Amino acid sequence: MADMTNSRIRPETLHAFCVAAMVKSGLREADARITADVLVTTDTWGTFTHGTKHLRSYLRKARAGGIDLQAVPELIGEGPAWALVDGNKSMAMAPSVMAMDLAIGKAKACGIGYAGVRHSTHFGAAGYYAAMAVEHDMIGLAMSNVDANMTAPGARGSVIGNNPFAYAAPAGEEYPIMLDVAMSAVAAGKIYAAQALGKAIPENWLVDDDGLPATDIRDYPRVGSLLPMAGHKGFGLAVMVEVLAAVLTGAAVTKQVRPWLGPTIGELTDEGHAFIAIDIGAMMPVTEFKARMDGMIREIRGAPKAKGSDRIYLPGEMEWERRTDALANGIPLPPDVLASLQGLAEDVGLEGL
Amino acid sequence: MADMTNSRIRPETLHAFCVAAMVKSGLREADARITADVLVTTDTWGTFTHGTKHLRSYLRKARAGGIDLQAVPELIGEGPAWALVDGNKSMAMAPSVMAMDLAIGKAKACGIGYAGVRHSTHFGAAGYYAAMAVEHDMIGLAMSNVDANMTAPGARGSVIGNNPFAYAAPAGEEYPIMLDVAMSAVAAGKIYAAQALGKAIPENWLVDDDGLPATDIRDYPRVGSLLPMAGHKGFGLAVMVEVLAAVLTGAAVTKQVRPWLGPTIGELTDEGHAFIAIDIGAMMPVTEFKARMDGMIREIRGAPKAKGSDRIYLPGEMEWERRTDALANGIPLPPDVLASLQGLAEDVGLEGL
Numbered sequence: 001m002a003d004m005t006n007s008r009i010r011p012e013t014l015h016a017f018c019v020a021a022m023v024k025s026g027l028r029e030a031d032a033r034i035t036a037d038v039l040v041t042t043d044t045w046g047t048f049t050h051g052t053k054h055l056r057s058y059l060r061k062a063r064a065g066g067i068d069l070q071a072v073p074e075l076i077g078e079g080p081a082w083a084l085v086d087g088n089k090s091m092a093m094a095p096s097v098m099a100m101d102l103a104i105g106k107a108k109a110c111g112i113g114y115a116g117v118r119h120s121t122h123f124g125a126a127g128y129y130a131a132m133a134v135e136h137d138m139i140g141l142a143m144s145n146v147d148a149n150m151t152a153p154g155a156r157g158s159v160i161g162n163n164p165f166a167y168a169a170p171a172g173e174e175y176p177i178m179l180d181v182a183m184s185a186v187a188a189g190k191i192y193a194a195q196a197l198g199k200a201i202p203e204n205w206l207v208d209d210d211g212l213p214a215t216d217i218r219d220y221p222r223v224g225s226l227l228p229m230a231g232h233k234g235f236g237l238a239v240m241v242e243v244l245a246a247v248l249t250g251a252a253v254t255k256q257v258r259p260w261l262g263p264t265i266g267e268l269t270d271e272g273h274a275f276i277a278i279d280i281g282a283m284m285p286v287t288e289f290k291a292r293m294d295g296m297i298r299e300i301r302g303a304p305k306a307k308g309s310d311r312i313y314l315p316g317e318m319e320w321e322r323r324t325d326a327l328a329n330g331i332p333l334p335p336d337v338l339a340s341l342q343g344l345a346e347d348v349g350l351e352g353l
Numbered sequence: 354m355a356d357m358t359n360s361r362i363r364p365e366t367l368h369a370f371c372v373a374a375m376v377k378s379g380l381r382e383a384d385a386r387i388t389a390d391v392l393v394t395t396d397t398w399g400t401f402t403h404g405t406k407h408l409r410s411y412l413r414k415a416r417a418g419g420i421d422l423q424a425v426p427e428l429i430g431e432g433p434a435w436a437l438v439d440g441n442k443s444m445a446m447a448p449s450v451m452a453m454d455l456a457i458g459k460a461k462a463c464g465i466g467y468a469g470v471r472h473s474t475h476f477g478a479a480g481y482y483a484a485m486a487v488e489h490d491m492i493g494l495a496m497s498n499v500d501a502n503m504t505a506p507g508a509r510g511s512v513i514g515n516n517p518f519a520y521a522a523p524a525g526e527e528y529p530i531m532l533d534v535a536m537s538a539v540a541a542g543k544i545y546a547a548q549a550l551g552k553a554i555p556e557n558w559l560v561d562d563d564g565l566p567a568t569d570i571r572d573y574p575r576v577g578s579l580l581p582m583a584g585h586k587g588f589g590l591a592v593m594v595e596v597l598a599a600v601l602t603g604a605a606v607t608k609q610v611r612p613w614l615g616p617t618i619g620e621l622t623d624e625g626h627a628f629i630a631i632d633i634g635a636m637m638p639v640t641e642f643k644a645r646m647d648g649m650i651r652e653i654r655g656a657p658k659a660k661g662s663d664r665i666y667l668p669g670e671m672e673w674e675r676r677t678d679a680l681a682n683g684i685p686l687p688p689d690v691l692a693s694l695q696g697l698a699e700d701v702g703l704e705g706l
Contacts, residue, residue, distance in 0.1 A: 079463060110434035242649065248636060280601065283602075
């Protein structure tokens with residue numbers, strides 16, 4: 001671990017390691033670079049649950065036949081402001097970046113663009129794709145359905161995924177606004193973390209197979225369903241993502257989506273994704289928009305603080321601050337991510353970080 | 354109240370009354386019909402907090418100078434897939450319907466369309482505009498910023514509106530999916546209702562001016578701020594609506610938006626709205642999309658029920674069932690709506706319903 005200082009790792013070192021692991025596994029270098037960029041950027045934001053930690057599982061899934069590293073994503077339809085991409089069972093970051101690029105190009109020409117993806121799988125952090133739009137002075141939205149892991153008001157058991165939804169918008173001197181949320185009260189990752197530590201969870205995270213609050217989480221995810229955030233609101237927004245990302249794209253819907261790991265590791269999950277880009281400059285001078293964003297951000301940040309609070313964070317502000325630190329000082333990878341990367345190195349016969 | 358049976362009123366009777374009240378107040382008949390359609394449709398859904406009950410206040414605001422009944426909404430910019438409308442202080446339903454129609458037209462040509470509105474005011478229920486897309490076999494999104502009435506994690510006092518967000522999507526034999534939600538844990542209307550009844554409210558609805566749970570609501574909205582739904586998630590989604598509906602359109606942002614009633618009744622609120630339409634037929638045969646929607650809806654509805662639940666409602670299902678009943682048997686207007694309409698009749702010198 002020669003490049004680490006204070007248990008930190010340089011982003012470019014981590015990126016090179018990830019590319020090497022993917023290329024050694026048989027993925028084209030261009031797609032390996034795209035995938036590494038998605039995962040390492042996510043780690044720089046401190047969103048370690050969705051970053052390079054997953055690469056070992058993606059490649060394990062590829063070896064099991066659930067991802068085809070030879071597959072090439074394909075543009076199967078387009079119009080002035082829309083496009084549809086078939087992931088063809090490829091590593092999901094390739095069709096996702098391709099689709100967001102298409103949405104951005106369509107938005108440049110028309111003002112707004114939509115691109116959908118079908119026959120895809122776990123695409124990492126939705127926020128990465130939303131943030132791509134920001135580099136083009138656009139507003140970006142990104143979303144995906146996932147396997148049904150969440151219940152609905154009145155239901156017992158899972159009926160729909162806790163479908164992630166992200167957006168990002170550029171500011172001027174301030175960091176871009178960015179939000180990446182799942183439609184459940186908490187992400188499944190928090191439950192796995194509690195599980196790993198043998199901790200109990202609050203009553204509003206999970207229901208058991210009777211639809212009652214689950215506190216014994218030893219058998220999750222075999223037993224238990226996530227609760228939607230804000231009840232019918234989170235459920236209703238999960239349905240919106242399902243419609244835009246899966247019903248409309250031809251991907252698998254709700255219970256037809258396969259979990260990406262576990263017994264179905266060898267199968268295509270057949271998730272769908274949706275990406276929307278809106279070109280700010282078509283509607284308003286970009287400098288004016290950014291000044292308006294800065295004004296809003298500063299007004300909210302400067303508002304009176306609640307008792308016990310000394311700061312109000314705008315959406316994405318914590319992530320961009322962590323990224324600034326990570327680019328300057330290295331990414332402080334937590335032990336579980338390091339362990340996963342070491343395991344990956346052994347899996348594919350690389351020297352490790 | 355000749356048309357009422359069992360305290361119900363025919364939608365067309367209510368519509369005619371509303372048109373008459375607006376025309377008598379000086380609004381063009383075409384815009385009066387548009388506004389009445391928005392408000393009466395909302396009542397047929399049972400969303401009485403956002404329907405004809407507000408008409409008295411809209412016209413009171415017009416008399417005070419906060420809405421200009423002579424104003425004509427204006428298309429001030431457009432491209433292949435986008436449009437921008439200046440409400441010019443008009444009754445907000447006119448520029449809103451105009452903008453959603455523009456978004457639908459752009460989507461027909463390009464696959465997706467965005468239309469923004471600025472210099473507008475309270476536009477009623479966002480769900481109405483989203484549902485307009487469904488009649489064109491499109492998916493519709495509609496949203497608005499409102500005056501800052503909601504706090505943020507870490508803040509004391511209001512920093513942003515509980516900005517409403519709605520979407521709708523057509524199905525085949527099933528009702529369309531439709532969701533219309535505010536980004537607060539509960540809508541302000543629920544607090545006004547508790548206030549009117551002298552009831553206490555749960556701890557997670559409102560914070561007082563110290564940022565602590567408010568249970569004494571006698572001075573709301575002068576004292577107290579709504580809590581976002583699901584904490585930072587609801588706050589972050591409210592910021593998204595603010596960006597798409599206000600920062601991008603040139604409308605007032607956050608604290609610059611004026612409350613539509615109260616001391617600022619005589620001023621333009623300067624809210625902004627955003628509408629997006631997505632043309633299903635561009636991407637997939639409409640019959641196939643609708644069959645996929647029906648499949649998803651039936652799968653979720655047919656899922657095992659939680660203990661104590663005998664039904665799972667899809668988003669919008671309750672509203673469409675109420676509408677079916679209202680069209681057949683009349684709208685069961687609650688006493689507060691009837692009282693408001695009677696007051697309106699007196700205000701403008703009409704005979705009443």
